Amino acid sequence: MLHCHVLTGLHRMEETMLVKMTNIMHAAYYVARTEQPFTHFTTLHGLINRTGGQLPNCYASNKACERYDIHKMFIYRQSKRTSKDALFQCFSSCFDSDFPKQHHNNLYCCLSPIRFVVIIYEMELEKLLQKLKLAKYFSVMIDGATDTATLENELVYVRYMDTEGPINSYLKIEDVKHANAAGVLEAVYAAFSVAGLVDWRERLVGFGSDGAAVNVGCRTGVATRLKEQVPHLIPIHCIAHRLELGVVSAIKENPKMQQLQATLCSIYEQYHYAPKALRELRMIAEAMEEKVLKPTTLHGARWVLYVHRAAKVLCDSFPVILAHFEDMASLERRPKPSAAVTGRAKKVSSYLKDYGSVLFLHFLCDVLDHLATLSKVFQKDSVTVCEAVESQERCFWNLSSLKTRMGLCMETFVEQSNGSGCYKGVQLNRASSSTLEPQRAAVIDAVISHLDERLKDLHQDSIVAKFRALDPSCWPKYDHTDAVARETFTQHGQEEMKSLSGFYKELLAKAGITPEEVIAEYAQYKSFALRRSAVPMRDIFLSVLQSEERRAMFRCLCHLMEIYMVLPVSTAVCECGFSTMKRVKTDWRSSLTTAQLQRLMFISIQGPALEDFDAASAAQRWWTSSLRRRRPGFNPWSSRERGDEEDELVLMGSEDELEE
Template identity: 35%
Template sequence: MSCTVCKRFKETADKSSVMYKGCSTFRIGTLQSHATNKAHLKCIDRDWEQNPCDEGPMVDAVRQCLLERKEKIMKLFNTAYYVAQKEKPFVEYQHLLDLQKKNGLDIPKHYTSDNACRRFIPFIFETLKKPQLQNIQNARVISVLADGSTDKSTVEQELVYVRYILDGEPVSQFLSIEEVNNGNAQGILQSIEGAFDRYNLMDWKDKLVGFGSDGAAVMIGCRNGVAALLKADIPWLIPIHCVAHRLELAVLRAIQDNEMFKKVKDVLIHIYKQYHFSPKQLREIKLIAAAMDHSMPKPSNLDGARWMPHHHKALKILLASYKPLVAHFEHIVQGRTTTADGIGRANSVLQLLRNYKGVYFCHFLSDVLEVLSILSQQYQKDDLTLSMALQCTENALLSLIALQHRPGEYVQRFLESVNQDGKFEGVELQHYDVNNHFHDIKAAIIDSVRAHISSRMDDIDKGHILQHAKVLDPAEWPLVMDRQQLATFGDHEIESLCDHFNGLLQNLGCDVNQLRYHEWIDLKNYLLRIQARHQGMKVVWKELFSVHKDRFPNILILVEIILVLPLSTSVCERGFSFMKRVKSDWRASLTTEMLRRLLFIAIEGPSLHAFDASLSFDMWLTGGKRRRRYVYGEAESSSDSENDS
């Protein structure tokens, strides 16, 4: 017995092979070994080149068989992708396949266990990750966003995101999650470097322009923080403390010492504890609310990762269920159905809720937190840029000033609801004075909030390189400029930006003189002519990057640098929410490698409808340690499974 193909191509064949020499033993192991021999496969390729067999009924039948089998396996890949994207455990894979079989779908008999789903995930991850890595590699400049937390297995993890320009718009995408061996700045920096080394992105520091973090000392410390260590190698780097975190700190510092706020906060805590820890009390107030034809949402906790949204939500629930709350606490005091401490807490709540000044302040505080919550939500957008941050900050400050001089939405509704006898929703308010609008209290709170927000945003508004970057936003330009003013407007700021990023601009091949003396004047004239102030810079920059990149080749590099600066790290907080759902108490044994894959699929993966399983299938078919025999099926072995669950 011998191989006729190898005999035909003697110069390519392995002459030491028994199938080339000929053998008299008919053993399947001999055939299998020869079938995977590299020299034999080369002979097969040469034979196919000389005698291609791509026509005929037999070829068509085999091709159809392979296609049908591929479509079946792709159903399994789609199911595995759904499991990963929806953050479900691997055991759900089997149940979903059983459901599909019950609904009449033709599902293969093999690769149907949770181990098969686990083995499909790396191939899905690789096919989805490849385009992202290519985009990062092609990006001229990038910024890094990083934040740390502890997962369910008490492992300290560092989330790493990358921000760059994609199709003319800034995007922040999940890069990796890395274990932190040491919680100091050096250890965190090693984790960030490990994320880039993992994907062979060796030149990332050469094009790094910004570093975003939550403001912890270990991250932005001016001497030994991660930003300081990076800045030692990258002199043009701009470390940025997340504006959403700054806003939280500013507002908390501004009103935490206000006496009225302390009273409102104590009342909100009492109400939450009253109904969170006592099903009996919650049941009673729901009955009272139903009798009054009121809805009664469950009071919420004040604690959380975000201070403002939790306080605002608790305050809105208090105002929406004001009447049932007063009735229930009056019942507690009059009926003496609880402990002395409970009656004391009920009296303290009623003291605020029956007082005109207390109820007025609750509505006023709701107006203030409404403005600040909208600002916080805008700060948390993924596509937040410097011009957008400046604009929404100014809008919020103007809205706060307006609250000093006229009633806000909540206060106006309250004033309209109070009748001439001083009753609000049937409750008589003590110390009612229709002419008292507590201007001193409102002015003190609003002035304090504005002052703290302005002080926290100082590096953007003045005395920082970011202040010069505002010149690229037409919304910051004077409303009226004559020709002479336009000719020299912004020259100092552009020169400062070019000086700061000089090393980077040279590395990117930017002609700084062309930028300063020609393209800047051309860009100013163009932006005024198209009235960019009214179009929105997001639309304008996208058009410039796609249509006019040859007209402004140098100054668009500077624009790209400013657009990728990471003003907010809220995307990292959302990443940790994904991590907590994926690596839950029931999946605490997930390794960091598998967690990394699952997080990327859940965060950056396309919709199930847009997912193309054929790419993952092709990689799976050719990427195994041994040749896939998917036409006939392949027995699954527990030894192939990874130590993940």
């Protein structure tokens, strides 16, 4: 014990140096957290010193931020006072693999310099791994993309229960040697292996991905291969992706929607590829004293939101855009545009001058309003199956109501046109009192049909749908005075609970729970949740899982509740991860290794806010992680020339210290 206290005292940093190293850790964390290049560290270091901050005179270069500032060790020749075998054994222990045999007689090596970024990364990674080790169950979410260096990467996220609810956390980015199911699965295994989670498959309950065949293929897909090893695994195709695919399928069936989509694409291409056209559009808007927004693209990761935004821009800037296209289609325009531009202008202006087309445009804006709201819910990190199903049903009710009544955008258009066909100063052709009821019904029926087909596994004929037996809003009405109603209420959900307890039989058995105990506890849960029928299912589960008393009351059902909460309904968070990757690994930083990219992405995504970062702990970790005592600013060559050659082991400082 005394020996430990002595070592702690020897490793204790002076207060003044601790303050300086804490400040330099703040600077290094700022560079990594804000996704700045390492070259900004030198400027930041100088700025802090010029403004009165306390920073050490050493570690002022970008290499200090990038590298672990531990002293390099250079070995020149064999030491007289240390045997060759002893040196060989010592330095072999510093490497993951055996020390190269060719250096046995002439030992010369350079340990990789430790970096501030790695110190911070390891500290933050330990926090996440500690939470994962405490989690009973978790799910994995993956997605793949290519970076600026044309390397195939697989992003791995984990979803687990925290004290505040389900959390999606970034775990790892891995190189994919082969972009097939075996290669992707190997990358997933590598991610968990590096993280040190040996028993991850025993606690894995869900797998989330996009709809690529390599992920969800029924024969050799990643989900199928995982399910062979984890029988209780539930693969889920991202609901946000399925929403986009369902809307695209509905558009392909409707000619009027296809025509509108083609018009929006033509308008975007006109202004995206021609700066002159955009400049003219703004000049026309200024002359008409109208506001105009630049037409946006229809293509993106969140397709529904992009189409919704493009339709909104056209509705808001309708008179200005129409005036510009009419000017481009005019025969008197000088200089005369190309035949392709003139033809496009005539087609777009003809479409925008038609009363029925503009009315349909505003109707589609109402439809997209509800779909965009649903898409945003599907993209939330905290979304659960029950919340997704409730949002879907609410969206379907709102869409169905548009069959018989006009939405806000369509109603505004009808009021402003006032039956004469004059809208925002533009006289439209073929004006009528029609409200397009047949076309509206056809569009809404197609959208609901395709979405219901793609999302039916959430509420029909699947193990995920069985969890709805725990949702009090789905239970039959309870009337204690009616014997039939009481019996119906008592029997409701029994079969679903049997299916769930059978599906998770192995997991429950490890916790010492039998299917009979689950069924018996379900009756008790009904009396508890019946008084909370107006409370969302997610909040009921959280109220149980966050209370020790209620966890003890529902010891068996707690396992099913936690499994349900961590099911990966949406993988939209993976798209955010790739956005971070593109910001960190730009064309100017394309040589970043995967290991360094992993550190920077982890700090950017998982790191705390700048004001919450514990720089003092990072400085202490840096101080105690050295192979020998830290000596910031020490120059071992101050008392002798560089050209001296001595037959001994020389320990040199870092490159930054040598420069000092």
